[in-house]
Ligand SMILES: Nc1ncnc2c1ncn2[C@@H]1O[C@H](COP(=O)(O)OP(=O)(O)O)[C@@H](O)[C@H]1O
């Protein structure tokens with residue numbers, strides 16, 4: 199991939215040494231000495247490495263030895279960690295903490311067992327990997343015990359008050375990243391690295407009245423940088439990906455995967471050479487490699503493709519991350535902890551997209567000229583993805599023509615109950631909306647026995663019933679075709695839908711055209727994996 203020259207006063211991305219100082223973006227080994235730029239924070243050439251929860255949970259020693267320690271030869275490294283997951287993310291520390299908080303709300307004391315299990319798990323992980331350094335291990339174990347003690351106190355307090363504010367929820371969640379970073383710090387120290395634990399949970403001390411706007415992010419990046427640099431010139435900071443008292447709550451305002459955003463802000467603040475997001479998979483694929491054995495690796499994707507993929511079920515990177523880093527011209531690289539020497543997938547804007555954006559001067563767009571002419575001949579979609587756990591909510595208006603304000607009322611009702619819509623499709627008197635939820639919204643099997651379990655959904659259904667007949671279709675999934683070239687692939691929608699139809703996959707609703715780079719539809723969840731493979735086989739391979 200050709201990278202544009204990104205900053206006059208600094209090296210172009212192409213010229214910069216890459217991951218661990220071993221490979222350049224072109225693949226050749228780069229052993230040039232690295233210049234120290236005195237104007238950069240810390241006077242050094244920083245790379246920010248963010249490690250996902252499953253990576254820290256399963257490959258901590260590899261991260262410490264083969265990635266951080268090995269990489270320190272050529273560059274300064276700032277490590278950002280998410281909470282550990284030793285199996286899947288669904289069973290990981292963050293999910294267990296959120297379950298503990300929900301148990302408190304339900305009046306149960308199961309949270310005590312959850313905290314104890316987390317404590318034992320982290321202490322044992324330390325014994326397994328830090329055992330040869332008794333002093334470091336002892337300090338680590340004491341810190342884990344202290345964190346878990348505080349966690350129990352917070353949960354116990356909420357249990358007594360029978361209240362769980364978004365602030366307490368965030369605080370509970372923050373323990374996951376704290377435990378993970380204490381572990382990673384100890385692991386690095388035991389291998390001779392001058393690592394320092396950097397807790398970002400109280401980094402927000404500046405006024406935040408205006409919410410999560412550019413000013414807020416700028417202040418936050420500066421505050422994070424100050425905190426990191428206060429640990430001294432030669433340390434390897436190990437930074438909690440949790441970053442504190444965001445107005446409105448981190449979970450509500452930023453959502454899961456917030457550690458990517460933390461890493462992005464650290465990269466912006468330190469003016470890093472590169473932001474690396476390390477995962478358990480070999481880069482980004484054309485489809486989830488766990489579900490589609492023939493999925494192929496992608497060398498690069500654009501920020502919008504990465505955002506669409508993440509939103510629609512393929513966890514690539516938190517969508518808020520890109521804006522910050524791309525604006526600062528810092529390249530993002532998705533890398534695999536099991537294959538550190540590989541270049542990974544880069545996330546960088548497509549120069550053709552940028553040129554097209556520049557050409558569009560105003561409100562109007564003539565698609566056939568601006569897009570078709572500017573783009574290379576049609577090629578292939580970039581990836582296909584599935585978002586499970588979808589319920590479709592249908593509202594059929596009682597009136598024969600759409601009353602003024604029909605859609606507005608529907609959206610205000612959803613807003614009142616805190617429900618957000620992933621896909622929408624509407625006709626004159628009918629609206630279908632796809633709603634995603636990690637926890638079950640409905641229970642029961644047959645149409646007769648089913649009932650709503652979620653208070654927000656129940657409230658919304660009651661209010662919406664005033665506008666018309668409401669029905670719910672559970673156990674659905676969204677399948678999305680994503681790609682920057684979709685807009686110039688004449689007939690691609692037809693092929694997508696007919697491929698599904700020819701293989702007997704029933705389509706419940708369709709959304710096309712809202713985003714130029716995404717075509718989505720809702721199908722039954724039990725068909726999701728088959729549909730994914732069918733679409734991948736028919737729309738990706740025959741286009742070779
Ligand atoms: N198109 C895709 N490319 C790569 N991974 C994908 C894709 N779609 C879904 N995935 C899944 O996303 C997950 C991301 O990697 P993982 O290391 O588990 O995340 P984290 O870093 O958050 O712990 C993997 O489980 C992988 O199977």
Ligand SMILES: N[C@@H](CC(=O)OP(=O)(O)O)C(=O)O
Pocket residue numbers: 249250251252280281287292293374439453454455456457458
């Ligand atoms: N631990 C948090 C934040 C995060 O970023 O996770 P991960 O990097 O493992 O996707 C979560 O589970 O959402």
